[in-house]
Amino acid sequence: MIDSQLSRAEDPELAVQVQRLHQLKVCTRWLGVIISWLVVIPFVTWQLQEEIALMRDHFTLAAVRYALIFNPISAIAISWCLGLTTAVLLWQSGNILFGFSSRYxxxxxxxxxxxxxxxxxxxxxxxxxxxxxQ
Structure with a gap:
């Protein structure tokens, strides 16, 4: 901890560059989430088009459960998108609320x-x- 404080005191640009790198990581993670949703959701809607048509008439939790149980690839794809989005949200929220850990x-x-x-x-x-x- 003392070494990192000394290095920041000796090099004031380091803190700015660390912040830029963090912002770059945030942007790339959100870009990954967006690309994941844009690639996966059209595939899922295509696979579930019959179930979606049924749910438009009679939307129930049983219909959603049926659609996901009998289409496991679509269920995994939706879970992937939701999990990735949740992970990035929690990571970014932790950094905003509690700051960077010393390790990070x-x-x-x-x-x-x-x-x-x-x-x-x-x-x-x-x-x-x-x-x-430059």
């Missing part, structure tokens, strides 16, 4: 240093380090 902050600082060492050839250089040295 250390990992981010380590990644920022790795990006700095690699230079402009690193994929995240432009987003994390910025246009200062």
């Amino acid at each position: 902050r250390h990992q981010l600082e380590k990644q920022v240093r790795r990006i700095r060492r690699r230079g402009k050839s690193h994929v995240f250089w432009r987003w994390v380090i910025g246009s200062k040295n």
Whole structure:
């Protein structure tokens, strides 16, 4: 903990770059969630089109249960999307409410240093380090 405080005191740009890297991680996770929903849901609706037509007439929990039990691939696909969305929501909420854990902050600082060492050839250089040295 003392080492990380000293490194932040010696390098004030590190905190800004750590925050940028965290924002990049948040955006990529939400992009993954959106892509997952956009890819999976059309497949699920296609597989469940007969059940959806029945549910439009008589929507009950039994109809939903029937649709999911007798279409396990669709149930797994919906569970995947819901689970991924819930995981990202909980991760981001924890970071907002409680801040970064010391372990997570250390990992981010380590990644920022790795990006700095690699230079402009690193994929995240432009987003994390910025246009200062370009």
